[in-house]
Amino acid sequence: MIVPMARAATTSDVFNAIAEPQRRDILVLLRTGERPVTELARELGMTQPGASKHLRVLREVGLVRDRKAGKQRLYGLDARGLRPVHEWAGGFEQFWNESFDRLDAYVQELKQARQEE
Amino acid sequence: MIVPMARAATTSDVFNAIAEPQRRDILVLLRTGERPVTELARELGMTQPGASKHLRVLREVGLVRDRKAGKQRLYGLDARGLRPVHEWAGGFEQFWNESFDRLDAYVQELKQARQEE
DNA sequence: TTGACGCATACCCATAAGGGAATATGATCG
DNA sequence: CGATCATATTCCCTTATGGGTATGCGTCAA
Structure with a gap:
């Protein structure tokens, strides 16, 4: 079965991942240090689920790393x-x-x- | 009326324009010089309408310029x-x-x- | 153990995006 | 003008995307 693909999955391509302005904002913000999701969402004016979703995309292409810190989850930049x-x-x-x-x-x-x- | 937007229009954002692999291929190819649409399509293995559509996006964000050359239309790089x-x-x-x-x-x-x- | 908190997912919706095929538009030439 | 070549558009279809809201789940504190 032929499966038409609208575009390369954003989750597999860095170019696609950074095509979304808010995700670029996240990356820029993370240059100043790790942050828990909620704080990041607040600083960028997005909802928590929204932030989580963007972070997931960034994580899947490897632009971001996360580590557990107690109740929170800190996201940090991996700009490689x-x-x-x-x-x-x-x-x-x-x-x-x-x-x-x-x-x-x-x-x-x-x-x-x-x-x- | 609230109009949800799936993502920034590809035609208004260079980051989005280059998110598509085939469009990046076009840009790379054009580094070697101007080309008419059909030749470009042939060299990259895409259909003529497909090439035209991608070229349109690239043109709208200003990454490509076109000029008429008789019956053809030559597309050239504008990498600025x-x-x-x-x-x-x-x-x-x-x-x-x-x-x-x-x-x-x-x-x-x-x-x-x-x-x- | 029970809340409360922090975060990830699921679900729903409307739109953007790409591909293919067919067709319209433009320009050149006889 | 009519035929033809080069492009651009349109239509149709399927998937990807992003946002919102509700909800699931793990962790910590009392």
Whole structure:
């Protein structure tokens, strides 16, 4: 049976995991240290279940780690999975520096030419 | 009326645009130069409508530009939009370098202790 | 042991997303 | 104008996603 897939499962792909703004917010927040779910939810203005769900996705792609601390569960950052993202995007560095120099110049020329008409 | 939103529209967010593997493939391919849709589709093994749809998303977030070339439409890379992604991920660099040194050490200790039992 | 607390899941709902096939739109050429 | 090639759109279908609320479950304190 053919199973159409709407998109790569968010749980298996770091790129997908960080596609969600709130999850990026969580990661940024966790740079300042571990946090229990409730506090994290409060700081980011989300419901506790909402936070738990996002944390689960982040945990499954390995961007976050959790450890039990008594009644609580502390979530901490494991940013190693972001390295591939950084490198992938970095692979385009020469292009955002160079590629459109000529295009930009051309656009400038057009504007100028139009004003001189 | 409250309108629940499943996720930020893919057309408005670069992070979402690059969450889809095939779109990343397109961007990588375009590093080697402009291409008409059909050729791009053939090289990446996707259908023409499929390619067009992905290209549309990429175009709407500004990662790709198109220009008419006679009967064809050439798509080219505009990687400037990837710079924020690179920088965002780069903001975690210190964490993937340092954060888990202690954790890794701890894991090593555990392994060693287990062998010595 | 019984609450209370902290967190994860389950369930429900509406929407976004992708794929495939068919079709519309655009442009070129004879 | 008519035929044809290159693309973009549309329609249909199935799954993924995110949010909300209710609820299950483990842990700690009295």
